[in-house]
Amino acid sequence: MTPSDLSDLTARLLAAAKDAGADASDAIAIQGTSVSVDVRAGALEQAERSEGIDLGLRVFVGQKQANVSSSDASERTLAEMAARAVAMAREAPDDPHAGLADPSQLATEWDVAVLELSDDSPEPQPADLQRDALEAEAAALAVPGVAQVQQSTGAYGARDIWLAASNGFSGGYRRTDRALSCVAISGVGTDMERDYDGDSRIFQSDLRAPEDIGRSAGARAVERMGARKPPTGSYPVLFDERISSSLIGHLLVAANGSSIARGASWLRDRLGTQVLPEGLNLIEDPHRPRAAGTRPFDAEGLPTRPRTIVDGGILTGWTLDLATARKLGMESTGNAARGTASPPSPSIWNVALDQGTASRMDLIRDMGTGLLVTSMIGSTINHNTGDYSRGASGLWIENGEIAYPVNECTIAGSLPDMLRSIVPANDARTHLSRVVPSLLVSGMTLAGS
Secondary structure (H helix, E strand, O other), rough: OHHHHHHHHHHHHHHHHHHHOEEEEEEEEEEEEEEEEEOOEEEEEEEEEEEEEEEEEHHHHHHHEEEEEHHHHHHHHHHHHHHHHHHHHOOOOOOOOOOOOOOHHHHOOHEEEEEEOOOOOOOOOOHHHHHHHHHHHHHHHOOOOOEEEEEEEEEEEEEEEEEOOOOOEEEEEEEEEEEEEEEEEEOOHHOOOEEEEEEOOOOOOOOOOOOHHHHHHHHHHHHHOOOOOOOEEEEEEEOOOOOOOHHHHHHHHHHHHHHHHHHHOOOOOOOOEEEEOOOOOOOOOOOOOOOOOOOOEOOOOOOOOEEEEEEOOOOOOOEEEEEEEEOOOOOOOOOOOOOOOOOOOOOOOOEOOOOOOOOOOHHHHHOOOEEEEEEEEEEEEEOOOOEEEEEEEHHHEEOOOEEEEEEEEEEEEEHHHHHOOOOOOOOOOOOOEOOOOOOEEEEEEEEEO
């Protein structure tokens, strides 16, 4: 289907909802194509392709709402969806905060072309994806110490999205993505170690070379050989750029309006207080071209806009959709996201943390003795208190130099204290949706040997 077909489809869903007795409604249609090719040991292991359409309809009967979804776009199904949704809404409890946006709040102008959300070049052939995956695998296997490649994958996806509502909003856009990844294994038997590298871009021309990805995955796997437990104690911890965004992610989850409205956030009483080091900013920009979190409008038809979440270390506000904003007596920040099977909820778009002036090697030198974390497993986060505990592996630092690889350890601390003490490096990849450099935390508890 073309974008105009999706527009017509959502309009017919709205009409069906009105005929079924809905007072208001919104509809979303997502049509997608995905292709992935996996290779192993120099041969094709698996190839998949999927195409389909998903529909979502949300209806309101007074202050009651219900959501239904389907993958069938036939006229009969549209009518059945509407009837079922209205019947469900009539049995639902009243929600005083539910409802569509006022027409005055809606986005009315946007330029999708400027945002560069899709690559107009032809869809890659499976043979092209397989060739890239094989080249990445070969590059990984060429790294001395790499025993095998667990999997190398090339993938492509495209989605057309259209949103319409009975308040008059109607708009859509197209997204594409191209990805390549490689997982390498070093050593043999019980001494095997695994690591990976990969890249995902909107434009094929921006994707890193397969040889670069394969070599990096192999080198990372070899770097982990001979890992042992680090000593137990209190040490500085440097979160590598690959995983440092998880720390900022915990802050963003705590500042999500749905968590605040439930009272289930360690940030609930900290609006206007210091949450990051003085002078550090965390900025959201939903209009950054060629970024995965870019949106011309949100899932409720409101315009997206840049905002400063943390200004000079001070938390300035929550992430809100319409419902959570109404619960908190505030205005939506234009951050509603949704799929076809559920109503909107607050979500973050592109964010960037201020980078520092020091390189990662400078921070390694300055930290003296401690842990450089390159991967983490599991998660024990108390969202009410901010207590933090995660399994980790990486590289042990002694006297400002990398000494040996480590695994099977746990790092623990208090998120509020950790975030207020972070020291950022200057190594963030600026094309990512979350631009966060390596982050040094001055002191954490390590449980190792």
